[in-house]
Amino acid sequence: MSILTLGIESSCDETAASVVADGRVILSDVIASQADFHSQYGGVVPEIASRMHVESIIPCISKALGEGGVSLKDIDAICVTKGPGLVGALLVGISAAKGLSEVTGLPLIGVGHIESHIAANYLTFPELEPPFVGLIVSGGHTEIVLVDDYNKIEILGRTRDDAAGEAIDKLARVIGLGYPGGPKMDLAGQSGDVNKYAFPRTVFKESLDFSFSGIKTHALNMINQLRMNGQDVDLADFAASYQNAISNVLVENSINACINLKCYNLCMAGGVSANSLLRERISERAKEKGINIYYPPVKLCTDNASMVASAGYYAYRNGIRDDLSMNAYPSYSL
Ligand code: KG4
Numbered sequence: 425m426s427i428l429t430l431g432i433e434s435s436c437d438e439t440a441a442s443v444v445a446d447g448r449v450i451l452s453d454v455i456a457s458q459a460d461f462h463s464q465y466g467g468v469v470p471e472i473a474s475r476m477h478v479e480s481i482i483p484c485i486s487k488a489l490g491e492g493g494v495s496l497k498d499i500d501a502i503c504v505t506k507g508p509g510l511v512g513a514l515l516v517g518i519s520a521a522k523g524l525s526e527v528t529g530l531p532l533i534g535v536g537h538i539e540s541h542i543a544a545n546y547l548t549f550p551e552l553e554p555p556f557v558g559l560i561v562s563g564g565h566t567e568i569v570l571v572d573d574y575n576k577i578e579i580l581g582r583t584r585d586d587a588a589g590e591a592i593d594k595l596a597r598v599i600g601l602g603y604p605g606g607p608k609m610d611l612a613g614q615s616g617d618v619n620k621y622a623f624p625r626t627v628f629k630e631s632l633d634f635s636f637s638g639i640k641t642h643a644l645n646m647i648n649q650l651r652m653n654g655q656d657v658d659l660a661d662f663a664a665s666y667q668n669a670i671s672n673v674l675v676e677n678s679i680n681a682c683i684n685l686k687c688y689n690l691c692m693a694g695g696v697s698a699n700s701l702l703r704e705r706i707s708e709r710a711k712e713k714g715i716n717i718y719y720p721p722v723k724l725c726t727d728n729a730s731m732v733a734s735a736g737y738y739a740y741r742n743g744i745r746d747d748l749s750m751n752a753y754p755s756y757s758l
Pocket residue numbers: 436561562563564565588589590592593604605606607609610694695696697698699700725726727
């Protein structure tokens with residue numbers, strides 16, 4: 425008999441619910457995205473996000489159960505994102521999960537967002553098992569981790585300032601690409617020259633940490649300078665060069681982590697892992713070094729509830745349980 429987990433996600437601007445079997449097989453994956461709505465403000469407005477989650481959460485859960493061909497009676501555990509994220513947004517999913525757990529008597533499991541992103545790889549590669557090195561790269565995270573076991577994850581390096589996605593989104597806004605910037609930068613850069621503009625790359629000695637605020641500020645100054653001098657900025661070239669510089673540090677630190685640990689499986693996860701240049705570069709470098717590279721399809725890179733249901737399954741199997749005292753943890757870390 426399969427173990428079925430219901431996943432619920434509401435940490436930022438996607439309301440999502442999914443049913444997953446045995447942590448690996450997606451039975452349903454429902455997402456109500458608010459991105460179009462927030463785009464008019466150039467970024468996520470937390471108060472509006474919370475209100476939109478309230479409107480969408482129950483319809484999403486009902487739809488996920490319906491599309492999965494199951495009812496709550498068939499579910500074994502209710503798994504929900506507990507953090508990090510926007511506190512008011514997280515609380516909507518957590519309240520719904522607590523309510524469902526209370527009326528059904530089903531176990532409640534709070535799941536960290538990073539663990540969930542990693543689990544998107546379990547949904548994509550049925551044979552993949554820890555240990556492996558993980559690069560989690562999104563709007564809120566940039567971390568290199570060692571996934572020693574399903575419930576044992578150690579941080580090896582992290583950003584000391586901006587997340588890579590934050591640095592990409594900020595520049596996208598300034599060059600007029602709008603929100604969400606990542607996919608638009610990706611598209612804009614595809615026809616560009618990655619070597620046209622030079623950007624500084626911050627690398628720390630004997631550390632796998634990152635820093636993206638320097639490159640971001642450098643790029644913003646460069647744009648302002650070019651505009652003030654009345655010079656045209658070639659958006660394709662600029663987007664390509666900027667993403668190339670960011671990808672370069674992400675790739676090199678991840679490859680170094682694999683080599684240092686003699687761990688030759690590398691998984692990428694999180695919204696920025698959808699980036700076509702990053703995927704290409706990390707695949708090339710991994711091949712050169714004899715490292716197996718894994719990343720989910722684009723749909724599972726960005727926030728979704730299937731990854732929550734998958735990570736929740738492994739927590740469930742490990743005996744992890746939460747109760748009504750569980751809170752939202754906006755700054756939750758591994
Ligand atoms: O994982 P995610 O959906 O949410 C967070 O946990 O932050 O990631 C969202 C981030 C945003 O910064 C978005 O611009 C970026 O992922 N992103 C991309 C691409 N698709 C999404 N960045 C670069 N290229 C993409 N194709």
